[in-house]
Amino acid sequence: MRVPLSWLRSYAAVPETVTAQEISDALIRVGLEVETVDQTGADVTGPLVIGQVEEFQEEKHSNGKTVRWCRVDVGEHNAGGKPTDFSRPGRGIICGASNFAVGDLVVVALPGAVLPGGFEIASRKTYGHFSDGMICSARELGVGDDHAGIMVLTPDTQGPELVEGPGIIRHRPPAPLTVGADAAPAIYLRDDVLDIAVTPDRGYCWSVRGIAREAALALDVDFTDPVSKIPDLVEGSAVRSAGYPVTINSDGCSIFVALTITDLDPTAPSPRWMQRRLHQAGMRSISLAVDITNYVMLESGQPLHAYDAAKLSGPIVVRNAQPGEKLITLDDVTRDLDPADLLITDDRGPIGLAGVMGGADTEVDDRTDTVVIEAANFEAVGIARTSRRHKLISEASRRFERGADPAATYSAAHRAAQLLVALGHGRLSSEETVAGAVPAAPQVGIDDQLPARIMGAPIDHGTVVDHLQRVGVAVADDGERLTLTPPSWRPDLTDPYDFVEEVGRIYGYQRVEPVVPSPPPGRGLSRRQRLRRWIGSALADTGHVEVLTFPFMAPTVLDQLGVPTDDVRRRLLRLANPLSEEQAALRSTLLPELFAAVNRNTSRSIDDLALYEIGSVFLAPQGSGVAPRVGVEHRPTDDELAAMDAAIGDQPRMLGAVLTGHARPNGWTGRAEPVSWRHAVAVAEIAARAVGATIRIEQAEHAPWHPGRCAAVVVVGPDGTGTSIGYAGELHPTVIDDLRLPKNTVAVEVDLDALIAAAPEIGRVADISTHPVVKQDLALIVADSVPSAAVEQALRAGAGALLEEVRLFDIYTGDQLGDGRKSLAYALRFRAPDRTLTDAEVAEVRQAAVDAAAAATGAEQRVI
Template identity: 50%
Template sequence: MRAAVSWIRAVVPALPADVTTEQLADRLTALGLKQEAIERPGHDVTGPLVVGRVLSFEDEPQKNGKTIRWCSVDVGSANGTGEPQGIVCGAHNFVVGDLVPVILPGGVLPGDFEISARKTYGHVSAGMICSARELGLGDDHDGIIVLPADAGEPGDDVFDVLPLRDEVIEFEINPDRAYALSLRGVGREAALAYGVDFDDPADRPVPASDQAAYDVVVEDPVGCPVFTGRSVTGFDPSAPTPDWMARRIQLAGMRPISLAVDVTNYVMLELGQPIHGFDRDKLAGPIVVRRARAGEKLRTLDGADRTLSEEDLLITDDSGPIGLAGVMGGETTELSDTTTNIFIEAAHWDPVAIFRTERRHKLPSEASKRFERGTDPTIPLVAADRVAELLTTYGGGIVDDGVTYVGAPPAIASITVDAGLPARVSGMDIPASVTVANLRAVGCTVVESGSTLTVTPPPWRGDLTDPFDLVEEVARIVGYSDVPSVLPPAAHGRGLTRSQRLRRRVGRTLAGEGYVEVVSFPFIGTRDLDALGLDASDPRRTLLRLANPLSSEEPAMTTTLLPGLLKTVARNAGRGALDVALFETATVTLPRASGPAPIFGVDHRPSDAQLDELDKALPGQPLHLGLAVSGERERAGWWGPGRPGTWADALDGVRRVAESVGVEVTVRATAHAPWHPGRCAEIAVGDAVLGHAGELHPRVCAAYGIPARTAAAEIDLSRLLEHASSMVEAPEYSSFPVAKEDVALVVDDTVTAADVEAALRAGAGEYLESVRLFDVYTGPQVGEGKKSLAFALRFRAPDRTLTESEAGAFRDAAVASAAERCGAVQR
C-alpha cells in the first residue's frame, strides 16, 4: 500500500506539523504497518522550473514526418532578460495563452537529465516545456502539462503549483490488516500513533429512499451479504480528472484513465471499498447476483474470454454474466468515452469466494486484493454515494434520488476477555484502564463488568475474533519496545544434554574421517521416491503432506535423507567437484494415523495430559544419519595412485560413528532399495536394524545424475544413540608384544566375509585383539563357486608374552569355529 504523506495529513488534519515522514513511518511500523520504502517523486528535479505563458508558435513539418512547434514563451524575469524564450516543442495539446511548466537551461530533470540551450530542428531551443513523465509525475507523455489559468504569473516557481515535493510511504500490509489498504485505515493508525483525533472519511450521511436506483436481486446472500448502488445521469464522459485526484492516484501506484474510472479508484483508495461502474444504457433488465452455471463464459475487461466455474460469484443481467463479482467487470457493460449514464455498484462479498475465484482464473486485481482479506460491510452505500458526489462535481450530471440497498451487514460476535490478560501474556505492566482505552481507540465497543470485558470489534476489523487478538491490539499500542527483557535463570551445572553431547561427537568423528556436513530441505515428492526405486509397499512412501507446500513438486515431509544428499552430490558433480564425502544429521517425518493435533490456549502452560495429547498427534520424527561417497576417497599424487570410494567406505563411516559412541554394530548382507542388491549391508545392534549401507543401484545414480558406483548409507541415529554410552572408555593397551597369525579360509561364494569374521571372533578367545580381512581371491585354485578369504588375526595378553603354541591354539580354535559355522576350509 502506497500512501502519500500529504493525503495522510488531509485525512488526519490534527497530525502534528513538525512530524517528519521518517518519524511517521517509524511510528506506523511500530504499530504493525511495516514501512517498505519512502519515495520522494519529483525531488530530483532542480534548477529554474517556472510558469511560462505561450505567446505564439509556428508549426513546422519535418522530413521525418514529425511536426514540431517553434514557440515563443514568456517566462518573466526568470531568464535574466525578461525577453520571451524560444523553445522547440513536439507536443500539440496547447494553444496561445496557455500556462505551461518550463525548465530553463541549468535545470535538471529526473534521471540526471541536464537542460541546456542547444540547436535542434534548425532553432536554438533555450529550455523545455515539460510533460508529466519528464517531471516524474506519471507516465503520460502524449502532451505537455497545461497549468490552470490561476497557476500564477510567468516566471513564478512551478514547485508551488505542481506536487513536486510530495513524499510517499510504501507499507507492507499483513493479510489480517486489510483495513490498512486504504487511506482511511492508514490515517486511523496515524491518529492512533500520535494520540490525535481521527476524522473518519466514511462518517458521512447517506440518503434513504423507498425507490431503488436499479432493480437488483441477490440469489446468494452468503456470497453477497450487501449490495448497494446509486445512479448518475447526464455525466460528461469528456470531463477531465482534476489534477489533485490524478496526482493522488499516481502516487498510490495506479494510472489515471478517465474521470469515471479514476473516481472509483480514488474512492477505493480513500475508503478501502472497491466500486464498479456500469454503463447503465448497456444493462438489460434487472441485475442478478448468483453463482455461475455450467458452460457460462464471460469476457472480462482485460479482453480475455473466461470459462466460469459453478463456484464463481457473478453479476448478471438478462444478457448473461456482466461481471466477475469482486474481481473484474465484464467488457459488455464497461464505461467508455460515450458513457453518460452510470450505475455505481458497491457490495460486500464473501472473502473465501473471491479468493477462490481470483486463484481459479489467475486474475488478481486491486479489488480482489481487498475483498479476499475482508472489507467493512457497513460502508458500501457510503462509498457509492461518495463516487456519485465526485462524478457529478467534476463531470456534471445529476444523482438520481433512488438508492439500491439489498441485504444487511453480517452480525459481529462479541468477545469476552479478562482485563488482565494483556498484562499476563505480554509481561508488561498494563492496567485494566489502559486495556479498555486502547481497545476503544482501535474502534471496539467495550462493556466492563468487574474484571471481565465484553468487546465488540468494529466492522472493519474482521481479524479480531479471539481474546488473544485483542491482547495483540493492546500490546502494539502500548509498544512492543516496552516488553521487559528478562532472561530465565540458568540451572547450575547442566550444560549440554546427553543427546547434544552425543550428536556433537558424531559430527566430530565424521569430520575427522574427511566428511563434510550438509543441510538439505526436508521436503520430498513422489518423483524422488520413484528415482530411489522404492516399491509401492515401501513404508518410506507413506508421506505427511503439507497444507501449503513451498513447491508442488515437493509437497511432503521427507522420510529419508538420501534424496537431499544425492541432489547435493549431483550439484557438486555438475560444478566439477566429483570427489565428495558428505554427511547429514536431520530428522525425518514418519506419519501415523493419530488425527489432528488439539489447539490449546497460550495464556498458560498445557497440562501433562494435554502435552500427551499433543505428542500423540505428532508424527514420528527420528534423527537419521546419512552418508554419501563419490569419486576418489584417496587422491592420486606423487605418492602413488588414488583409491575410489566404495561401499566399504560408507559402511566404515557408520562403524566409526558407532565406535565413537561406544556401540558395537553387526553387519549382514541384504538387498534393500536404493542399493545395489549384491553390494548392500544391513547394519544392526543386536536384533534392532539401524539402517543400510552400500553401493547405490546404477539406475538410481542415473536418475539423480551422479557418478556411477556412488556409495551411501542411512541409519536411524536416534536408535543408535539409545544404546550409546555417554562416557566411552579409553582402550587398554598392553606393553607386551603382539602375536600375529594369518589364516586363509575357503568358503562358498554365497558366504559373506562378515559371517566368517564373526565366527573367527567367536572362537578366538579373550586374547584376540583384532581381525582384519586383507585379501579376497577367486579362481581355479579354489574351485568354481568358492572364494578364499585371508584374515589377519592379532593376539595379545595384558600380563605376559604369548607363546607360539598359545597363539597357534587360539588360531586353530578360531578356524574350527569358522568351519563349524560357515563351512570354511583352511588353505
C-alpha cells in the same frame, strides 16, 4: 502499501511539524513494518515553471521527423533566454510532441534544471534552432507513466478538499496556474511516501484509512474516519432493492451494494491530484471511472468495480461457477472456472471473478455514460484460493483475502459515486440496491488482568479498557470481566490473546522491563546434541561440507526417485499454504534438496562435491488425530503433549550425504579416485565411529539406489542383534538421468536418532587390559552370494568375549577356488581382561569361531 503523507494527513491530524521519519518511527512502535520513507519529487531540482504556448511552427526534417519550434511564455523567466526568430518575448523550445495547441499551459524545465535520472537541461542547438529549455511529459517529470505527449495543464476546479467528504482535517486548495510560477505545487510533485510491508493479520492497513488510524493512535492525535457507519445494514435488517437488481446465491458474499450513475462525461479526465496520488501509491491512471474505483479502494480498503450499464444483461447474480464455464478477465485471458470459484454473473453468464478481477465483456470504455458501481464483501479464504488457483493476484484479492471491512461497502460505494458526480459531471440515481447485510461481530470475554499477567507489566483495569477502545474495540465492562466486540475492520481479533497483543502494542513493548530467566545449574548440551555435534565435526574434518536446505519437497519427486507406493516416505504432510505449489509438502527424505544443491553447484562448474545435511524429516501420522489447542498460561500436561505428538507424526532426525566427481583429484601423489559406493558407506562409518556405535554393512535393494550397488547400514546392539537404520551406495542410473545429476553420484541416508541411541553412554571408557593380545589370521571359503558381514557376525558370535577385533583384509577369487566361490581373509585379535591367554585357549576360541561361521554361512577353512 504506499501512503503519501498529504493523503494520510487528510484523516489523521498530524501537525506539519512532525516529520515523515517521526511518523515512520511511531508506526513502527505500534507494530507496522515501514520499509522506506521516499521523498517523491526530490530528484527534480532547478527551475521548473508553468509556461504558455504562444505560437509554434511545424518543421519536417531530413530524417523524416516532424518537430515544433515553439515560443513559450514563462513570465519573468523570459528575460535571459536565448534570442529567437519570434517577434515577441518568450523562450524558444523545440518539442517533438503534437498533443498541444496555442494557449495551452505546459510544464517547462528551464536551463539548469535536473530531471529524474540525472537528466540535466541546458540550452542547445538542435534542428537548426536553439532550444532554450524543455517542455516535459508526465514520465519525464516522474509524476506518471504517460509519455505519449507532453503534460498539458488544466485548472483543477475540484481539489481534494472539495470531495474528501465531511469532517476533513487538512484542506489543500488547488494550486493556481500562473504563467512563470513554480510548477511543482501545480503538478503535486513533492510529497513524502511511506512504503509499508503489511503483514497478513493487518488487512485493514491495506488502505490510507487504516494507516491513518494507526498514525493517529501512535501519535495520540485526532482521527476522522472516511467510512461512515450505516446502522441499518447490520445482520437481520431488510435489504434495499430499488436500484439495479442483485441476487446473492452463495454464502461467500455477505453484502452487495449497487449504485447507478448516469449522464457521465466519457471524456472527463482524472484530476492531477488523483493521478498523482495513484502514481505515488504504485498504480497507473487509466480513465476517470477506473481511477475513482482504485482511489476509493486505496482510501478505504474496500475494492470496487465499475460496470458499463449498457453492457449488462439482466440482474446481477452472485453464485459459484458451474462445470465447463469460462470467463475472459480484464487482462484478456480466458480462464477455465472451477466450481469453487465465486462469480458475478448476469443473464449471459459470468461477468467477473468475484473479489479478484472483472470480466472484459462489461468493461467501461471511452463511450461509457452510465455505470453501475459494485461494492461487496467476499469470504477471505475463498478469494485466496481462487486467486491462487488462477495464479491471478490483484489489488482487490490482496485486500479481500486478508479480510476487508464489510461495514465499509455502503460508504465506499457512495464515496465513488460522489467523485463520479463531482468529477465526471454524472448524476447519482436515488434508487439503490443493498443485498445481504454486515455480519455481526463475535464477542470475546477476558479477565481484565490477563494483559498484565501475560506481559509482566503493571497494566491496570483502566489502561486495558482505554487501549482497547482506542483501537476500536467495544468494551462492556463488568468489573473484573470484560466483554469485547472487535470492530468490523479487525477480523483477526478472535482470541483473548489477540486483545492482549493490542493492549501491549499501545502500552509500548519498550516499557516492559525485560526479565532474564535464571537457568538451572549444571545444564548444558544434551547427550543427543553433543553426539550430533561430534558427528558433524567428524564429517567436516574428513572433507565433507554441511549444507542447510529448505524442509519442503515436491510430492512428484518421490516418483522420480522410484519410491514404492507402500514406502514410509509416501506418508507426506501436505502444507495448507505452501510458499510454492511445486513444493507443497514437508520433506520425508533429505535427498531431494541435497540433489538440488548438487545441481546448483555443478551448474557453476563445481563438480567434486561431498555435501551432507543433518535435519528432521516429517512423516504424516498413521491415524487422524487432531492436536489439542492449549493455552499459554500453563505448561501443557503430559496427555496434551502426547496427543500433540500423535497428531504431528514422526519427525526422525536424519543424516544425508551426496558425493559426486572425485574423492581425490589427480596429483603427483597419485591418480584421481572417483567417488564410489564405498565413499557413501564411509560417511555412515565416520558417523558411527564419532559416537562409538558399531555398524555393519549388508547388501540391500532400496530406492533410489542401484540394486547391485546398495548397502544397508545396520547398527549392532550389545547383544549382537542388528537394526537397519539407512542405506548407502550408488544412485540408480534412471534417477541420475531424471534429476540431471553427475554420472555415478553416490548418496547415503541414515536415521541419526537410531544411531545415537545405539551409542554407548558419554564418558564411559572401555577397560584397558594390561595383558598381551594374540593375533591370528583366518581364511574362509564361501559362496559368492554370502555377504562378508554375515561371516563376520558369525565369527563374533562363535568366538565370544575373547575376540577383541575382527577385520576383513582380503577377498580372493580365482581358478583355484572354482566358479561361484570366494576366499575371505580376516585378521583376528584375541585378549582376556584378567590373564594371558594360552595357546590352547586361543585355538579353542578360534575353532569355535570357524565352526559358527561354517554353521551359519557354509564356510570352509582355507589354509593360508
